[in-house]
Amino acid sequence: MDWISIANAVINGVVIGMLLALPALAITLVFGIARFPNAATGDYMTLGAYTTIASQMFLGGSIVVAVLGAMTMTAAISLLMYFWVFRALAERSHVSRLIASIGVAFAVRSTITFFAGQDQYVVDLPLVRAWNFGGIRILPTDLYIVGAALIALLLVFCVMYLTPTGRRMRAIADSPELAAASGIRARRVMIFLWAVAGAFCGLGGALLGIKAVVLPELGWELLMPMFAGVILGGIGSPVGAVLGIVTFSIAQEVASLFVGPAYKVVLAFLILLCVLLLRPQGMFGRPIAAR
């Protein structure tokens, strides 16, 4: 394997990692604050990708409008599911929320396939030529994807570490009881959390739709790699989620040069097992008490 294809795989891994960092951040925030691994994350991404396609088809217009529309749509569905399902289950066991999130995943995906069928779609974009630096290829589209992901991540990190809402969010993630005792109302934080989680999944899905083809299984098949990346970074840690998923995506792209793309899921699974075996708290997580 020559170094140029490895370099290209690394670049591709960075791009995929950056766009998956958005839903990965949603997973880790929901895990830290609403306290369950949200299995519907992948299908919210699928919803984002399909909303982008639908808005281009029926409204025409620019890709920016379509992506913003996708973010609004997924944020709305995510909030709806919070108000209907996850708010009512907040006082119950985390297992009940986990099972319900599987139900949400199936309901969202089957609604999409009901209207769009099983066919594949592509986002309508003008074709651009990749820049070629002696064999290392960079697509301008990829730069836009990374740029959009970076801006969104920066915005949320600013909100989380510089504003009162962010401080409340981190307080609830640290200890819900202590936060409640200090007079922090969980309600507004939860609304903010689910809106951001939904919008980020929508943006991630739309960007993925731009990079690849849009299929009903698009998000669901990424659930496993995303969880592996999040756990690698340390579940519950926002910085860990971003660095974990980027590291993981680079590793996955490079490794699939050697074992073939069909083994991506298997690789994700093996990496997950190794992390849980050797360092279950991940790169940035808090140590987990071994049971």
Place this chain on the structure above:
Amino acid sequence: MEGYLIAISISVLIYLLMASGLALQYGFTGLVNFGHVGFFAIGSYTSALLALKGVPIPVSLAAATALAALAAYPLGMISLRLGGDYLAIVTLGFSEAVRMTLQTEEWLTRGMHGLPGIPRLFAGWVDPRMIDFCIFLLLLAVCAVVFLLIHHIIRSPFGRVIEAIRDNEVAVRALGKNPAQFKTRSLMIGAGIAGLAGGLQAHYLTFISPEQYVPLITFYIWIALVLGGVGSLRGVVIGTVLLVGFLEGSRFLRDVFTGVSEVQLASVRIWIIGMALICVVLYRPQGLFGKSSRRSN
């Protein structure tokens, strides 16, 4: 008509066998196994491949059970010593990894083409017209044995420990028991039962392919379990009958809604499964027929 009834009953019994494995894991131990279909697939392919090589079916079924149970061992050992929902993520990943491997390793499994010509149970032993009925009787017997076994397990000291783990893990640890070990054993028994169900299904259908082992199957079993009420064997039977009744009944929807395509019908079916999962968890956490006094979570 008689043939149809037998086919449905066989379908109920195979789902019931899988569901009883999950009932032991989730209902009685509190383990969230989202990869049940992975163990089922391992059972199917193990038994089918061995039988195709000429191994007698009883031996191949035993191997299927053993291999599925063994596959659960590392998953349990790694994820069950940690708290939280790691098992759910790990088992989901496991079942997808198994399916991808079955799809890719064509030299062994013929990939997407599937394995045809798997020896049928009782082939050459009884009148061909009676084979389905004999398979039905065999499955009935296997289910009865497995139910007795699970009943026996829950009444045993081991069963009391796993139920105690489900209800209060800290207390169990305080008594000097290692919960991870007990949970792993429960996971392995349940996986073995799923493997046996898979093997039996392979020798009933005589053709298997990786698409039969999608995660949706796992959640069919989950809906059967939560519908019937978690933590009771009677609930498992009721839930499974409801599930197969729904899956079979939804075929007849085709005659009612003529303007709907096949893909749309499949979407509606999955939508109903998803909504049922949400609604049961939200509004009937004790299951449709469970007593509301005992909250399982």
